[in-house]
Amino acid sequence: MRKNVTVALLLATFLAAIEGTVVSVATPVIASELNGAALVSWVFAAFLLFTAVSTPIYGKVADLFGRKRVLLFGIGLFTLASLLCGLATSMEQLIIFRALQGLGAGAVLPISMTIIGDLYKYEERGKIQGILSAVWGVSGVLGPVIGGFLVETLSWRYVFLLNVPFALLSFIMIIVFYKETVTETTERIDVKGALLFAFGTTAFLYGLITFSETNVWTPSIIVSAVFSVVLLTSFFLSERRAKTPLLPLDLLKQPIIASINGAVFFAAWVLVSMSAYIPIWAQAVLGKSATEAGFMLMPLSVAWTFTSIIGGRTLGAASPRRRAVTGMSLLLIGTIILTLLTQSSPDLFVYLAVAIIGVGFGLSQPMFIVVLQTVVSYRQRGTATAANSFLSTVGQTLGVAVFGAVFNFIVLSGFRDEPGLSGVSLESFFNRSMTEALNATVRLQGEQLIATGLNTVFIGAALAAFIALLIALRLPVSPPEPSRDN
Template sequence: MVTSERVDRASVGLRSERGPVLLAVMLSVGLVAIDSTVLATAVPAVVRDLGGFTQFPWLFSIYLLAQAVSVPIYGKLADLRGRKPMMLVGVGLFVAGSILCGVAWTMPALIAFRLVQGLGAGAIQPIAMTIVGDIYTVAERARVQGYLASVWGLSAVIGPTLGGVFSDYISWRWIFFVNIPLGLAAAWMLARRFHENVERTVSHRIDYAGAVLLAVGGSLLLLGLLEGGVMWAWDSPVSVAVLVTAVVLLVAFILVERRAAEPVMPLWVLGRRVLNSANASALLVGVLLIGLTTYVPLYAQGVLHTSALVAGFALAAMTLGWPLAASLAGRLYLRLGFRTTMLLGAVIVTIGAGILLTVTAASSVLHLAFACFVVGLGLGFASSPSVVAAQASVDWRSRGVVTGANMFARSVGSAVGVAAFGAVANSMVAASVGSGHPQLEHLSGEVLAPAVHSVYYGAAGAALVLIVAVAFMPNHPQRDQPAEASS
């Protein structure tokens, strides 16, 4: 496998200095990682300045939508045009969106500029992982995955801290302006140190119809899942129209992909055991992540009566456990295999979810943080190897596609988790206080505790399904013959 990977790198003419390129990739990932935590702590300051309290959830939804639907498209373009130009496009869009967000004059303007940021993030995340897959062998990636995961761990601490400092002492606008030097440094290092010579002799045909159908259909699907039960009732005409239209467009997308010369999402991605297991695992990881990131801080503040800062650090325990496990996972899957390592992770996630169920109103916040840490350890063992296994099963020409598909699955999982957990929590609250109840964050601890516990039961169920999903992963995936080359 290592030999074939070296052939891959030679075939695209990589002449890169791997250390500087890895640093540039880590800086690029840091842009997205910090952004995922820094804005939440600054929302009160943003609302005080711009108004639009009822609109601010769209700051997160529009970003998620743009990122999710663009990920597979960027993945395919990276296979056709090369990693470097697409990564530079992503960093450029993210920095441009950050500048625009920093000078936004109204909440609608800020929401629109967050869309630009999301389009940039949609390129950065999958292509960063693809570049790592190009320049490092499977054995080397065992170490490098830990470096990338550590970026998220540091961001879990740095993001909320920066958000609080900028909001309280300078201006919330600096949470966006801080991305400028990071983005420029990453782009400069990529431009100077990352060199690839993508084969240009073949005339590529861009699958515009597939890209449009996927973008619009995927956006409507995620929109329906994110806003169903929030902006409109699940059984309302708007909800039905959005979800039905999404299904029709996605069915049309599949039909178009069957005939496209170079489909943006080749259907062979759905026909391989290793990819199906990796993508199913990513979807369930997305479900678990959104359940924790949404409801753990809510439980800490509303039931355990901690401050927002303490609640944030309780959740950060999960993000600290993840990189620790990811750095160890590489050594394990080289010795024990991918399936064994991922099964270990899924079991640890289930144990962590079980510990969450033992947290009560009388518990210490350290009890809650420990449960999050255990879940984070499990996710590190389960998630990182799945991406490496998926990448190792294809050659250079398809690595961007499979990486993009994996991250798209995680985004869909997050949207499904928002819808499912929100419906469960709200139904529990409605059973206690009636249908006209206030927002969850305004409920008493006595009402909130059983509602959030129902979400923890859902997370435990998702963890059990994760065990089943990873059980289908081959222990030692082999690279398939490149049938995708003819797709």
């Protein structure tokens, strides 16, 4: 039973994880066919936003009423939304259906990790969580390949439709093989807290994502900021009085849990700096094609995958603090290498830095989840796992917004103020043929300016890695004592 359930969980996780990378390849074709280039960023933002908002709610529901029903609901919604995405006839429809996909993924990812924690003891969790973490690495490698193949040979619609049969297989396997005993409870979901959290977080993330695109404080962003402050403040005040809080603050303030969540939050900034800005460095500074830029990110996925598997199998060989400190130190080393890059730096330095960061993530991420699920009780495991996933997503969103604002300010103001770059668009440096058509002096000026903006982003990523390292030093030296009902 346990093996079959694990296979079903890995399959569901793979489908949700690969969705981001496989869709990225298809977006230019989608934007062209649906006449929605101006809305293309929301194809990603809608998925990310609704995944983040729903994750903690699903975690609490799973703790109160059982994992199976929540996971089946998530897979079912993800499957239906994938079908609708493949049938969309306008960009507006696609964005709505992507939001539904995000709502489904918000249950699939954390609840799968929670069930793994239920099925395996501490000594075994490292191995399985390592494999589960490796699924993310594999998806990063296969996503662009699968997406490119489907777009070139069939249609962009199959990027979404391909999910349907595999998601249904996972759905059926969980129904048949996963046996769960749910203890009846009189506790109820904190509906008020859930609504305040959902709307407050939505306003917060909407404002962040929009600001990262425009870099201007528009009225809608200001309204979103005000609403998010009011609603999230009301949420935290409500949680202190609720009998069954959505996010138990006492749980999240426990030293080990707070340290893990803090390290994951800042490590997410490093991750997004890689995925978003290494391709820009490759294309706009080094003049490489989109395919070559994708290859520069591949060491991250490959190193993460293999290190997750090996690290998960050797979880007991090192203390949580040593493993976390090693992982965060590698993140810091990799980002420092990136801050030292220049236009004349060999490509090898980029590959080396990205691989080192991948090893750091592979060593630390499975360990974080295993320790987190060990120190909490069965009735709190879903909430704790979901909160951790939520903080990782918010960390990536914050990273995109902050790094995007910094990069845009440096580069766009430079393009405006430099006499030789007046009238030249930033986008022209993302297309090799357009770049080659520019005057050599103008091209050099633009590349230097973009390199300066990216170096600043990488300095920010190094700072985030350093903070994550300091937080990791607070983890215990010895393996944690399991909760009594763990």
